[in-house]
Amino acid sequence: xxxxxxxxxxxxxxxxxxxxxxxxxxxxxxxxxxxxxxxxxxxxxxxxxxxxxxxxxxxxxxxxxxxxxxxxxxxxxxxxxxxxxxxxxxxxxxxxxxxxxxxxxxxxxxxxxxxxxxxxxxxxxxxxxxxxxxxxxxxxxxxxxxxxxxxxxxxxxxxxxxxxxxxxxxxxxxxxxxxxxxxxxxxxxxxxxxxxxxxxxxxxxxxxxxxxxxxxxxxxxxxxxxxxxxxxxxxxxxxxxxxxxxxxxxxxxxxxxxxxxxxxxxxxxxxxxxxxxxx
Numbered sequence: 039x040x041x042x043x044x045x046x047x048x049x050x051x052x053x054x055x056x057x058x059x060x061x062x063x064x065x066x067x068x069x070x071x072x073x074x075x076x077x078x079x080x081x082x083x084x085x086x087x088x089x090x091x092x093x094x095x096x097x098x099x100x101x102x103x104x105x106x107x108x109x110x111x112x113x114x115x116x117x118x119x120x121x122x123x124x125x126x127x128x129x130x131x132x133x134x135x136x137x138x139x140x141x142x143x144x145x146x147x148x149x150x151x152x153x154x155x156x157x158x159x160x161x162x163x164x165x166x167x168x169x170x171x172x173x174x175x176x177x178x179x180x181x182x183x184x185x186x187x188x189x190x191x192x193x194x195x196x197x198x199x200x201x202x203x204x205x206x207x208x209x210x211x212x213x214x215x216x217x218x219x220x221x222x223x224x225x226x227x228x229x230x231x232x233x234x235x236x237x238x239x240x241x242x243x244x245x246x247x248x249x250x251x252x253x254x255x256x257x258x259x260x261x262x263x264x265x266x267x268x269x270x271x272x273x274x275x276x277x278x279x280x281x282x283x284x285x286x287x288x289x290x291x292x293x294x295x296x297x298x299x300x301x302x303x304x305x306x307x308x309x310x311x312x313x314x315x316x317x
Contacts, residue, residue, distance in 0.1 A: 041173050042115035046102060046130045047077035048123040050271055050298040051161025056286075060170060064102040064110060065119070066130065066303050071095060074238025077302045079270060087273075088300050099303065101130035108144065117149040117179050119186075122163045123158040124234030132276060149179045153186060156234030157195045159304040160269035160296070161316040167267070193316060194259050195230040196239070198248045200273075200311030227252045249278070249313065253285045264292040271314040273300045282313055292317065 045051065046064045055061045066298035068075045068086075071093050075086055085245040090097055101122075105168035111118045120138075135150040141150065153169075155162045168189045174184040228242040239255050260266065268286060272279035279297050287295070300314070 040115060041113050041119070041144050041169075042110075042113055042168050043115040044107070044110045044120040044134075044196060044202045045117065045162050045166050046120075046122045046128075046134075047131070047302050048128070048158050048304050049121060049166065050300060050302070050304070051163065051166075052296060055163075055166070061197065062110060062165060062179045064106060064126075064130075065135075066102060067100045068097045069100070069240055069301060070097040070258065079301055083305055086303075099128065101128050101133045103183045104133050104136035104140055108140040111137065111141045111150050112135050112145060117173075117182075118151075118255055119166075119169050119182075120150070120152045121155055121169070122152065122232065123162060124156050125154045126156075126234040127158065127236070151179070151183050153190065154234065156190060156232065157193060157230055157316060159314050159316070160271040160298055161195050161314075163232075163296070163298065164193065164267055164316055174200065179299050182216065191232070194256070195254055195314070196227055196252050197312065197314040198245065198252050199228070200225075200245065200275075227255060229255065245278075245311070249282055250285065251282055252313070252315065253289070254283060256286055256315055256317060257289045260290060260292075263292045263317070265291050266317050267294040267296065268292040268317045269315070270295070270297045271304070271316075272297070273305045273312045275311045275313070278313055282315065288317075 042047050044062045044064050045062055065076055073089055120134040122130040122134050131154045138150045153165055157164050170188050172185050208281045213313045223244055224241050225245050226238050227248055229237055231237050240251050242251045270279045270282055283295055
């Protein structure tokens, strides 16, 4: 194996990616009300969502340590890439970069590059798949980096959440705004800025209208859809994800569509019923 791709566990991996020797997960962890939860094969989504929903406190997430990343880089692969959730949302990117520096100090030179996804969840998935695509074309390390960074520049992230409680708890939404929105059944349509910061794109009364508005945003922004892979992530609402897919395909024709369940820590924000779209 000449290359390896490490994705922090906020990113979703397809069945094929999990079975491949190319991809590896760097686990984040969460602490809440005395519970220490690691986002690895032991992760229990149902129990996790129950703990988060019942707690008045904001979960405190911890990114993989620099040492964990360093050990991930220490392998037979000649080229190693790391993909992390937005540096504006987590310390995972900085930790991965520090791990790279530690590796060079400990083991010497090696081609290692850390991509700041400026996204999360399936946004990381698409970036990891883009790296694999470039590597399969036998591009040089520097050309892979260049093309993937250009891909990230064009990528757009959108989401609609069933509940705003987690955003309220961690201070990303004021308590009053969350209470009013919940009482009026208002669902904000959210996105990410080019820098990877969460922003509100619009809102609608009820989840169905919010999803329609989100689809409108996707269609409005996408460029050269026939060259793009559309990724949809959902939290225990496959039918809703399929409905979003149908609405998008009525208006644009992407090269490929993948639908994944937010099985790990990213389900904290999506909660039951949340939808994330990246293209």
